Amino acid sequence: MKNDLTYDLVLLVDDDSVINLVHHHIIKRTGIAKEIKIFLNPLEALLELRRKLVDNDIKILILLDINMPEMDGFEFLDKANTLAKEGKVFDLLMITSSIDYEDMAKGNSHPLINQYITKPLKYNEIINFVHSSSRLTPAP
Amino acid sequence: MEINPLKENASFGKIRRSIISSFALTFIFAILLAIGINLTTNLREYESSIINLAGRQRMLSQKIAKSIYYLQTSEQNQIEISEDVALWSAVHRGFQNGHEALDIPKIENRTVDSILKAISPYQENIELISKQLNLANLSKAELRELSIWERKYLAGMDHMVEALQLHIDNTIGNLTYVLGILTFLFLIFIWLLYHFFIKRIIDSVGVLSKNMESQSRHLASILENTSDRIWTVDKNYTLIAYNSVFAKGRLDDGGIAPIKGENVLEAGYFLENKSKTKDYYDRVLSGTSFLTEVEIEKEGRKIFYELSFNPIIDDHGLIIGCSVYQRDITKRIRAMEELKESESSLKEAQRIANIGNWEWDIKNNEIKWSDQLYSIFGKDQKTFTPTYEALLELIHPEDREIFDSNVQYSLENREDPDISNRIILEDGHLRHVHQKGKVFFDKNNTAVRMAGTTQDITVMENARERILQQYRELQNFVYIISHNIRGPISTLLSLIDLLEHNDNRDHKDIILLMGNTVQKLDGTIKDLNHSLTLKNIATIDFEQVDLKGVMEDILILISDEIEKYHATIEFDFAKAPTAFGMKRYFSNIFYHLIMNSIKHRSPERDPHVVIYSNTTPIGGIQIVLSDNGKGMELNEERRKKIFNMYGKLSGSTHGKGIGLYLVKTQVETMNGSIEVESKNGEGSIFTINLLLNAMEKKLLAH
Structure with a gap:
């Protein structure tokens, strides 16, 4: 049954490589990911997402930073939304250092965001999320 | 109903004319009457003197005849007889033709004339006899004839007197008749005079005096129905008339009531000060109407008066005096001072708050701005005329449409406008203004007027x-x-x-x-x-x-x-x-x-x-x-x-x-x-x- 909790692919999108590194370690430790990919540029992450979503059965989790130079997290979501409309689903965690309530409200109300997590990301937060009902792609 | 023209339009001119006419008529009538009386009286006197003369002539005839008789018998003065005869003859001829020396008028009476004609031969015969030289020795026949002539002459005289007497009686009768008619006519005249003139004069005077009385009451009411002091002065500064306010004022001012006929300059009633008082009267008495305001200090209080001087001019254009109105305008002056004060405080307040007020006459599209508004909008009061269109021009293009629609909305929905907008000054500078107004409607519910304030909130906005x-x-x-x-x-x-x-x-x-x-x-x-x-x-x-x-x-x-x-x-x-x-x-x-x-x-x-x-x-x-x-x-x-x-x-x-x-x-x-x-x-x-x-x-x- 452990396999039910796993994702085929986890995308880490943050312009800070240290953050990405830390997140990589945490995800790896939870053991929910078959594959982990790191993206400093969200555009590249989008392209990867589009490529991977072609395969219907693939389960994807995205850890997304809000503040990035090329494209912020919400812009990323707008673009990803077009993919979601085509029936492609994925889980998404918005991870930010922002403690701004406006950002938080925006993040919490976004249909594509499963959860809004304030940095630093904790191991338990991932574990709790994986077992929670807020997953869009629960175990079959 | 009798319409008396004088009643309708009574005037002293008409009355005077009526009186003059009636006097003239009376005078003419009186002269006529006097002439009539005089004429009859003269006639009577004349006839009476003739009668007297005839009597004397008769006596003289007898005397002459007697003297001639006596001469026959006694020594008599023949000369005296001839003198008597001369006089006698002269009188007789005087009767016939008049004789001025003997004061005998010619008798203008046909009866008397015929009598005189009839007896003239007797007179001539007697005269002829008396001139005979042998007068003392007349024959019996001659004496008999003389006696017959004498009698005939005497009878003629008597007839003449009778005729004259009859004439006088007739004349007097006529005179009485004429006088009666004249008296009757005079009475009618008097009645007519009364009816057509006197009565009307009396009526007119009545009307006039009634009118005058009514008018004078009205005039008095006009003069009394005011708090102004009103009085008139003749050209010798003598007080002629005044209203009760003047009298009361004088009593209040100096404790002495005015007296008609007093000299206003000496009465101590000064209009500003003594010398000015005379100046004022002299000026108006020289024919100038004028108005002046004076300030008097009374019991430490300033009182303002308005004095109005007006000359009184008679029909010939001569100045006979002047009237003076004195009005207490202290309240007005005070109110104006207060108004000025409040106006200047308002101005100051507007300046400090940088707020101006306006009033928009929508019908005529005229906008009145307070001074401060001109400075807020950076416009010159002399060259700029505010209208709604001109105002829109001043508003920032981006705000113009919304401003206009807000105003239209206010007018249509009876809602007081409250608009903040930007304006652009002539030099391109931007200002923020806040406008608040109130709309006024007429009885047809048409918006006619809008008034309100505009505040420069640029500093606040900034x-x-x-x-x-x-x-x-x-x-x-x-x-x-x-x-x-x-x-x-x-x-x-x-x-x-x-x-x-x-x-x-x-x-x-x-x-x-x-x-x-x-x-x-x-x-x-x-x-x-x-x-x-x-x-x-x-x-x-x-x-x-x-x-x-x-x-x-x-x-x-x-x-x-x-x-x-x-x-x-x-x-x-x-x-x-x-x-x-x-x-x-x-x-x-x-x-x-x-x-x-x-x-x-x-x-x-x-x-x-x-x-x-x-x-x-x-x-x-x-x-x-x-x-x-x-x-x-x-x-x-x-x-x-x-x-x-x-x-x-x-x-x-x-x-x-x-x-x-x-x-x-x-x-x-x-x-x-x-x-x-x-x-x-x-x-x-x-x-x-x-x-x-x-x-x-x-x-x-x-």
């Missing part, structure tokens, strides 16, 4: 804008704390967590990452520290900032970076050496822009930054900074983002960019704008436009 800017800065600071400091800290926390749970990773790598993160945090704190340091450089007030001075300070501040990256910085502020704003803002702007250029330098060449200033055609200044950095392709989205809190020109360089965000905020605080142009691999150009002009400088400085 202050509000500045507060907003400061709020944004504060927000910005919170963001910096939230992201740029909390970010690295959370990273550190994650790394610590990782260090605790990670066994299969080299701890050294993690510690290295921790070091990097700490350095980044340090950089952010240094940035903030710089900002704070720069903040202390200048005062908060807007001023003329010497750009070169600011630049030199910055170069010292960033000398380490310049040296480290071999940067060259070139600047030229000759064309516009100063800019109006806050010194610390310019310090920040230059600092962050140059640091941005160094941060995003091209890996292929040493950074080179060129900064220069220039004036713009619209009176502002422009500051341009260009670098030879790596640049980037820009689209609308990115152009905006560069100045966002987290905007960065490159994803490959770490560190959140707060600098450009601050630059933009501060440029905008100084009413300016900043734009960026960039080309990948060639560099970027930042252009700052400061639109500050003299008027805004003043307002902001205020």
Whole structure:
């Protein structure tokens, strides 16, 4: 049954490589990911997402930073939304250092965001999320 | 009903004419009567004298006859007889033809004439006999004849007297008759006179006196129905008439009631002072009507009077006196003073509050502005006529339509307008105004008038804008704390967590990452520290900032970076050496822009930054900074983002960019704008436009 909790692919999108590194370690430790990919540029992450979503059965989790130079997290979501409309689903965690309530409200109300997590990301937060009902792609 | 023309239009002229006519008629009638009486009286006297003469003639005839008889018998004086006969004959002829010497008028009576004719032969015979020389010796026949003649003559005389007597009686009878008729006519005349003239005169006088009485009552009422003192004076300064207010006033003033006939100059009733009083009377008595205001101090109180002088002129155009009205206008003067005072306080209040009031006559499209409004709208009262269209012209084009529709809405929905809008002055300066009004409707529910106030809220608006800017800065600071400091800290926390749970990773790598993160945090704190340091450089007030001075300070501040990256910085502020704003803002702007250029330098060449200033055609200044950095392709989205809190020109360089965000905020605080142009691999150009002009400088400085 452990396999039910796993994702085929986890995308880490943050312009800070240290953050990405830390997140990589945490995800790896939870053991929910078959594959982990790191993206400093969200555009590249989008392209990867589009490529991977072609395969219907693939389960994807995205850890997304809000503040990035090329494209912020919400812009990323707008673009990803077009993919979601085509029936492609994925889980998404918005991870930010922002403690701004406006950002938080925006993040919490976004249909594509499963959860809004304030940095630093904790191991338990991932574990709790994986077992929670807020997953869009629960175990079959 | 009898219509008496005089009653309708009674006047003294008509009465006088009537009286003159009736007197003339009476006079004529009286003369006629007198003549009539005189005539009859004369006739009677005349006839009476003839009768007397006839009597004497008769006696003389007898005497002559007797004397002739006596002469026959006795010695008689024959001469005496002849004298008597001469007289007798003369009288007889006098009867016939008149004789002036004997005072005998000619008898104009046919009967008497015929009698005289009949007896004349007897008279002649007697006369002839008496002239005979032998008068004393007359024959018996002669004597007999004499006697017959004498008798006949005497009988003739008697007849004549009788005839005359009869004539007199007839005449007197006629006279009585005539007098009776005359008396009758006179009575009729008197009656007619009474009927046609006297009665009417009496009636007219009655009407006139009634009218006069009524008029004088009305006039008296006019004179009494006022609080003005009214009096008249003749040209000798004698008081002729006055109303009770005058009398009461005189009593109140001096305790002495006025007396008709007194000399107003000596009565001590002065209109301003003694000499002026005479001047006033003399002036009006010379024929000038005039009005004057005088001020009198009474029991320590100032009383104002209005004096009205008017000459009285008779029918011939001669001045016979003057009338004077004295009106107490103290209340009016006081009210006017108070009005003036309140007007000036209102003006002052409007000036202080920078608020003006207006009134719009919608029908005639006339707008009345208070003085302050002209100064708010920057218009000259003499040359500018406010109308609704002219007002719309003054309103900022972006606000014009909404202003107009708000006004129309108010008029249609009976809602009082409350509008804030911008206006543009002739010299191009912008002002914020707040307009509040009230609409007035006529009985047909048509909006006819709108009145209200307009307040210049530019200073408030600017202050509000500045507060907003400061709020944004504060927000910005919170963001910096939230992201740029909390970010690295959370990273550190994650790394610590990782260090605790990670066994299969080299701890050294993690510690290295921790070091990097700490350095980044340090950089952010240094940035903030710089900002704070720069903040202390200048005062908060807007001023003329010497750009070169600011630049030199910055170069010292960033000398380490310049040296480290071999940067060259070139600047030229000759064309516009100063800019109006806050010194610390310019310090920040230059600092962050140059640091941005160094941060995003091209890996292929040493950074080179060129900064220069220039004036713009619209009176502002422009500051341009260009670098030879790596640049980037820009689209609308990115152009905006560069100045966002987290905007960065490159994803490959770490560190959140707060600098450009601050630059933009501060440029905008100084009413300016900043734009960026960039080309990948060639560099970027930042252009700052400061639109500050003299008027805004003043307002902001205020």
